[in-house]
Amino acid sequence: xxxxxxxxxxxxxxxxxxxxxxxxxxxxxxxxxxxxxxxxxxxxxxxxxxxxxxxxxxxxxxxxxxxxxxxxxxxxxxxxxxxxxxxxxxxxxxxxxxxxxxxxxxxxxxxxxxxxxxxxxxxxxxxxxxxxxxxxxxxxxxxxxxxxxxxxxxxxxxxxxxxxxxxxxxxxxxxxxxxxxxxxxxxxxxxxxxxxxxxxxxxxxxxxxxxxxxxxxxxxxxxxxxxxxxxxxxxxxxxxxxxxxxxxxxxxxxxxxxxxxxxxxxxxxxxxxxxxxxxxxxxxxxxxxxxxxxxxxxxxxxxxxxxxxxxxxxxxxxxxxxxxxxxxxxxxxxxxxxxxxxxxxxxxxxxxxxxxxxxxxxxxxxxxxxxxxxxxxxxxxxxxxxxxxxxxxxxxxxx
Amino acid sequence: xxxxxxxxxxxxxxxxxxxxxxxxxxxxxxxxxxxxxxxxxxxxxxxxxxxxxxxxxxxxxxxxxxxxxxxxxxxxxxxxxxxxxxxxxxxxxxxxxxxxxxxxxxxxxxxxxxxxxxxxxxxxxxxxxxxxxxxxxxxxxxxxxxxxxxxxxxxxxxxxxxxxxxxxxxxxxxxxxxxxxxxxxxxxxxxxxxxxxxxxxxxxxxxxxxxxxxxxxxxxxxxxxxxxxxxxxxxxxxxxxxxxxxxxxxxxxxxxxxxxxxxxxxxxxxxxxxxxxxxxxxxxxxxxxxxxxxxxxxxxxxxxxxxxxxxxxxxxxxxxxxxxxxxxxxxxxxxxxxxxxxxx
Numbered sequence: 001x002x003x004x005x006x007x008x009x010x011x012x013x014x015x016x017x018x019x020x021x022x023x024x025x026x027x028x029x030x031x032x033x034x035x036x037x038x039x040x041x042x043x044x045x046x047x048x049x050x051x052x053x054x055x056x057x058x059x060x061x062x063x064x065x066x067x068x069x070x071x072x073x074x075x076x077x078x079x080x081x082x083x084x085x086x087x088x089x090x091x092x093x094x095x096x097x098x099x100x101x102x103x104x105x106x107x108x109x110x111x112x113x114x115x116x117x118x119x120x121x122x123x124x125x126x127x128x129x130x131x132x133x134x135x136x137x138x139x140x141x142x143x144x145x146x147x148x149x150x151x152x153x154x155x156x157x158x159x160x161x162x163x164x165x166x167x168x169x170x171x172x173x174x175x176x177x178x179x180x181x182x183x184x185x186x187x188x189x190x191x192x193x194x195x196x197x198x199x200x201x202x203x204x205x206x207x208x209x210x211x212x213x214x215x216x217x218x219x220x221x222x223x224x225x226x227x228x229x230x231x232x233x234x235x236x237x238x239x240x241x242x243x244x245x246x247x248x249x250x251x252x253x254x255x256x257x258x259x260x261x262x263x264x265x266x267x268x269x270x271x272x273x274x275x276x277x278x279x280x281x282x283x284x285x286x287x288x289x290x291x292x293x294x295x296x297x298x299x300x301x302x303x304x305x306x307x308x309x310x311x312x313x314x315x316x317x318x319x320x321x322x323x324x325x326x327x328x329x330x331x332x333x334x335x336x337x338x339x340x341x342x343x344x345x346x347x348x349x350x351x352x353x354x355x356x357x358x359x360x361x362x363x364x365x366x367x368x369x370x371x372x373x374x375x376x377x378x379x380x381x382x383x384x385x386x387x388x389x390x391x392x393x394x395x396x397x398x399x
Numbered sequence: 400x401x402x403x404x405x406x407x408x409x410x411x412x413x414x415x416x417x418x419x420x421x422x423x424x425x426x427x428x429x430x431x432x433x434x435x436x437x438x439x440x441x442x443x444x445x446x447x448x449x450x451x452x453x454x455x456x457x458x459x460x461x462x463x464x465x466x467x468x469x470x471x472x473x474x475x476x477x478x479x480x481x482x483x484x485x486x487x488x489x490x491x492x493x494x495x496x497x498x499x500x501x502x503x504x505x506x507x508x509x510x511x512x513x514x515x516x517x518x519x520x521x522x523x524x525x526x527x528x529x530x531x532x533x534x535x536x537x538x539x540x541x542x543x544x545x546x547x548x549x550x551x552x553x554x555x556x557x558x559x560x561x562x563x564x565x566x567x568x569x570x571x572x573x574x575x576x577x578x579x580x581x582x583x584x585x586x587x588x589x590x591x592x593x594x595x596x597x598x599x600x601x602x603x604x605x606x607x608x609x610x611x612x613x614x615x616x617x618x619x620x621x622x623x624x625x626x627x628x629x630x631x632x633x634x635x636x637x638x639x640x641x642x643x644x645x646x647x648x649x650x651x652x653x654x655x656x657x658x659x660x661x662x663x664x665x666x667x668x669x670x671x672x673x674x675x676x677x678x679x680x681x682x683x684x685x686x687x688x689x690x691x692x693x694x695x696x697x698x699x700x701x702x703x704x705x706x707x708x709x710x711x712x713x714x715x716x717x718x719x720x721x722x723x724x725x726x727x728x729x730x731x732x733x734x735x736x737x738x739x740x741x742x743x
Binding site: 042044048064151152153156157161162165225227228231379381382383384 | 458557638709710711
């Protein structure tokens with residue numbers, strides 16, 4: 001057979017299909033004197049360990065150099081926006097929990113804030129403070145997850161286990177309050193499902209100390225690690241202007257040097273009553289994105305501590321909330337700084353039990369759309385370094 | 400030592416019941432090779448289990464706890480049984496003959512290196528070759544052919560990339576490995592491994608060959624594709640490199656070869672730099688082979704520790720490190736060794 005001899009050397013027979021049984025891969029090698037090699041199309045995903053689910057990347061490779069990259073999304077489209085049109089608002093809270101499963105509390109918060117504004121409901125002080133605190137705990141949970149998995153993608157296997165050590169305790173805390181470990185469904189239109197359990201504040205205060213103390217582990221294993229720096233500093237540089245063009249928000253935008261954070265620029269809940277900083281990166285590279293994540297955890301812990309001091313007593317939901325939530329006719333766009341960036345819900349009500357339309361604006365979608373910009377001209381190993389630092393949840397991309 | 404062959408009754412007859420004829424070279428060879436094989440099959444299990452447990456405890460986990468009741472000691476045996484049971488898949492587009500033979504091409508050199516490794520004094524080795532060090536370093540790099548064969552024949556782009564990376568890495572790190580070995584050979588004045596140990600009677604070579612030791616250890620990590628040099632099998636980007644398409648016992652062979660490689664290169668490092676079976680002063684009542692194994696254990700712990708600590712280097716960074724730093728340092732090391740050898 002012609003192919004057997006040809007395997008590894010120039011395969012000139014055009015009728016020979018690449019990958020015919022027993023032939024190995026057919027690869028054309030350039031003629032002498034012309035050093036360009038044949039480009040290879042490599043599919044990364046949809047089933048691949050570093051895509052956090054089912055994102056698919058179609059790479060055009062020259063050796064290990066990426067000539068072009070195209071993210072293919074939609075493998076996890078679950079039709080949340082359409083489903084929301086046939087659910088009442090109570091049910092939608094459970095629904096929005098699930099499109100970005102790593103920031104469930106933040107999602108439901110965005111939705112209820114919108115509906116409450118539409119209905120002009122006065123949310124009790126205590127409920128607002130508790131929401132602020134739990135949103136920050138959720139942010140810590142989310143960021144720990146991404147810090148751990150980023151290490152794993154770069155080949156450091158320890159941080160992910162340490163992240164889960166912390167996450168386990170925080171999830172236990174949130175479970176005590178909400179009954180859920182991942183999908184909390186703790187918010188209600190107008191307030192919260194129920195008050196915090198006894199001992200919650202004490203445990204929360206303890207955990208703030210524990211997590212803050214253990215953050216040093218990540219500093220040693222990742223931020224201060226020579227090899228980690230070699231793999232991330234200067235890799236995947238994103239200028240602030242490009243980040244804005246693609247609509248990136250949250251840690252990505254902040255790492256690119258733009259201190260946009262809707263907790264600061266358009267404070268909701270009690271964020272105007274607590275003090276915290278918005279960390280800003282200098283170079284917009286992978287290292288900065290990771291560093292911003294790390295700093296955001298510290299700031300979240302700071303906010304949680306302030307909530308501990310300021311939490312008032314009182315009701316957690318107005319006594320006169322109707323059983324059937326029917327917002328008046330109208331529309332609203334509510335934005336909230338979620339863990340990965342700005343999550344927006346555009347809610348159109350026709351006065352019925354169900355919304356007429358719910359449009360979600362999710363941070364992961366914008367982040368993923370920016371990936372080709374970062375990937376052109378980098379090496380395959382850097383693909384991982386870039387992909388892992390453009391924080392996204394596939395469910396949040398596809399909705 | 401009294402040979403059984405000295406007893407006339409036994410020496411006369413060739414098929415004696417119970418009386419092994421130890422003058423028979425073939426029998427002796429067979430026994431030694433059997434011992435090598437047994438060591439080859441058991442020592443990596445020990446390292447593998449230690450890796451499971453050490454990594455787990457460094458990572459706030461427990462590791463295997465169930466198999467064999469006591470702290471999961473039998474986990475790797477269970478794993479082995481599982482691998483045997485797995486379906487043996489050969490991809491339809493694969494080059495079947497090469498695909499099947501590749502694991503053997505990796506495994507056989509991994510066994511053969513044990514033939515020359517000395518574990519203790521007075522003949523506690525299978526073969527004392529005059530060029531033992533040369534043989535060990537040469538045979539340890541043969542496995543790259545199996546790696547390339549596996550990657551090429553799998554008909555998988557991830558395998559191919561992994562194999563090419565592995566080959567490039569092995570070629571780059573073979574040089575510092577051999578150059579570090581050359582400095583040791585100069586220092587000892589011999590290429591025989593037991594001879595090198597005997598030359599460390601007064602002081603271990605880690606002291607005069609400190610840089611050589613660092614180079615050797617780093618290069619052997621790269622040779623084994625162990626973290627932080629595990630780019631050829633980087634699971635987060637190219638799945639498992641050249642092993643991606645392998646299943647069942649063939650896959651287990653690759654893993655066995657990797658762990659046997661850790662044992663072999665740890666023994667080699669212990670022999671070359673840490674005085675082999677030489678004891679520390681005042682505690683020389685402990686037999687030599689135990690000393691060797693203790694040193695091997697310490698080195699293997701270090702290898703495992705690195706895995707828990709470091710991310711992996713990028714392929715071009717690996718190459719840069721080898722060619723721009725390690726090889727020049729190794730050459731300077733040889734030069735200095737030569738000067739010291741002549742002066743003192």
